[in-house]
Amino acid sequence: xxxxxxxxxxxTELPGLVEVVSQFATRVAEKARQQQAAAGAIxxxxxxxxxxxxxxxxxxxxxxxxxxxTADTRVIIAAAMRALDGMYRPGFNCxxxxxxLVELRPDWQQQGELDLFGVGGEQDTPEGRAPSRLxxxxxxxxxxxxxxxxxxxxxxxxxxxxxxxxxxxxxxxxYTTRLDEIVSARA
Numbered sequence: 754x755x756x757x758x759x760x761x762x763x764x765t766e767l768p769g770l771v772e773v774v775s776q777f778a779t780r781v782a783e784k785a786r787q788q789q790a791a792a793g794a795i796x797x798x799x800x801x802x803x804x805x806x807x808x809x810x811x812x813x814x815x816x817x818x819x820x821x822x823t824a825d826t827r828v829i830i831a832a833a834m835r836a837l838d839g840m841y842r843p844g845f846n847c848x849x850x851x852x853x854l855v856e857l858r859p860d861w862q863q864q865g866e867l868d869l870f871g872v873g874g875e876q877d878t879p880e881g882r883a884p885s886r887l888x889x890x891x892x893x894x895x896x897x898x899x900x901x902x903x904x905x906x907x908x909x910x911x912x913x914x915x916x917x918x919x920x921x922x923x924x925x926x927x928y929t930t931r932l933d934e935i936v937s938a939r940a
Contacts, residue, residue, distance in 0.1 A: 757851025
């Protein structure tokens with residue numbers, strides 16, 4: 754399960770990459786919750802454009818294992834930020850990034866743990882169930898008010914100048930899914 758995009762313009766600074774990777778992590782976590790799945794690890798990549806031959810090339814990727822399988826946006830973003838922190842190098846014109854959830858399993862399938870040190874199982878307490886209720890509330894608000902109505906603060910917000918927005922000048926028409934793009938013939 755993945756979310757990746759090419760950028761409209763190159764991203765060179767870490768704060769810009771943090772925004773877009775957070776946005777992609779948010780989107781892929783929503784997809785996982787919609788499909789009632791949980792990820793055991795997260796894979797993050799950034800890459801420069803191979804078509805810009807004068808630019809220095811850099812295409813790292815990192816897979817971060819998660820302690821417990823989850824679809825919690827906050828946990829997935831935190832893991833993505835750890836991965837991004839380890840692979841970012843200044844001076845490169847990043848053209849694309851992506852976040853993939855790997856080791857997927859049904860969200861109801863959880864591995865039990867032995868409580869050897871008397872810490873207690875946090876999943877058995879109301880606080881352990883709170884993240885799934887919180888993510889359910891966020892998903893419900895986004896369904897009601899539109900995607901991105903409620904989001905994590907580090908995620909990119911699309912503004913009027915389209916910074917970090919993917920280029921869509923070569924996108925094919927969506928005749929079958931958008932009524933406003935249906936071709937009309939006049940005789």
